Amino acid sequence: MEPIRDSLKKYMGETGWEKRLNKARESLFQDERIRSWLDHHRDELADGAIEQGMAELYEYKNSTVGCHACTSLNACQNPMPGYQPELYVHLGQIHMRYQPCPSKIASEQEQKHKKLIQSMYVSEEFKKASFEQVELDDEDNTRGTAVIQAITFANEIEPKKEGKGLYLHGMFGVGKTYIAASIQNTLANRKISSLLVYAPEFFREMRQSVADGTVSEKLDAVKAVPVLILDDLGAETMSAWIRDDVLGVILQYRMTEKLPTVFTSNWDLDELEGHLAFSQKNGEERLKAKRLMERIRPMTTAVYVSGRNRRHE
Template identity: 65%
Template structure:
């Protein structure tokens, strides 16, 4: 009986496959990148390395052809979309591995930066906020001052070494949240993680966490973040427990660990202290409110932001 390999070879010759295969192989070996790599690594390859590694060489050639005619990351036709091949010799044979291409690297960087800015209860639009898009009114010095101070904070923020933050207050819709979102995105460029929290909703969730038994876990997640941003502080219905055991615990830790906190509010320092002195059960607790303010006022720069209500346009 004729050996199967002999029969297969004869069949391939009769069908013209062998000639076609040889043409493909020759095209691969004539490729500039392939040819250059083989010449550079010739001494490290066994005699049969090219024949054994022809599949890898063909994939290498075709993948780089795709890269040379790059249709964009979303339409990448490579076996591993967004990745470029690299040949390397191993034990005398040809091996191949993939590395992310520049477009994939940029996409990964953007994804990583987005992961550094974790926004809770804040609109998706703020994830694209930037200083460049902030509106400046030549007749309103408060906006220019706030922007300049925010830029300075972003450039110099050093969590763990400098715990100074910002306290930004003003009327509704003047752009307070947008400005701190721009800070968060700029910090991400410096690989500094921030957490932008809508304070009233966070405090409401903390009340629910009591029944779930997850109070400590949620407080830890907020208090340990390098830069915390509490948006719309003072808009919540305050209770003794939220003020003392939630907000107080968070701010005490951040003060001790020198972690900067940024606040936005409709109220200035004095008005916020008044808000904190009352609870939903009635009564006035000025000393407890002052204790909280002693963890806010000395560790923030107060900024007033005025202007038109941009939510009404």
């Protein structure tokens, strides 16, 4: 009787399996990600580990479908949407596991923020905001310069490495919030999580949170987000508690951790300092206002946004 190994080899040769298998192996080891991973971990692998780990290598190759060109979680083409494979070495052998991708992590963070922070901007207008739709004025170079600074920030900022944000200021209705929303959407395309909140409503929400005991939880969520966007700072009625124990705590943490913050305001920085110096109960407190401004001035680039009031058009 012919040995089973010889029969199998003969069958594979006659049916072309061996040729297809060799072609698949060749394609596998031509994959740049596979080659790079093997080169990096070769010293950690035991003898024969690559042959024994072929199934993991194949699954890794076939389970990463277009992650490099991913536009959103909804467009994920992976077999497990929202998860991407990761190769690792354990006891000298090749193993693979699935980890949440940046888009899924950002989506889960956004859902968590929505449940926790009611003052988030979630309108369809701001979800679709884009720098391509920002109106420019041929006769006003100041506005164009402001947009360029915002685009540069959105495309180049690296939280934890560079903590300097933007302070967008200008008159009512010139589009500061729309520019801020465009920053947020550009960051989302870069897989960088951000949070856009309406400052006056957020501060009211924080006061109400004292009763339900969620102050610390909300503070932690806001202060630790990679990029925080506080819209319309200065429009709120300021209190010493909001200034010192909410805004001050948030900005101190973000400055220490190099997490950039984007502000929009009708006030310039000097006018904002005057606003922060006055609280309802304590009157004027210039020193405390200056202390807070030391967490805003050095950590932002002031950008004047000019233009006509578009709200009445």
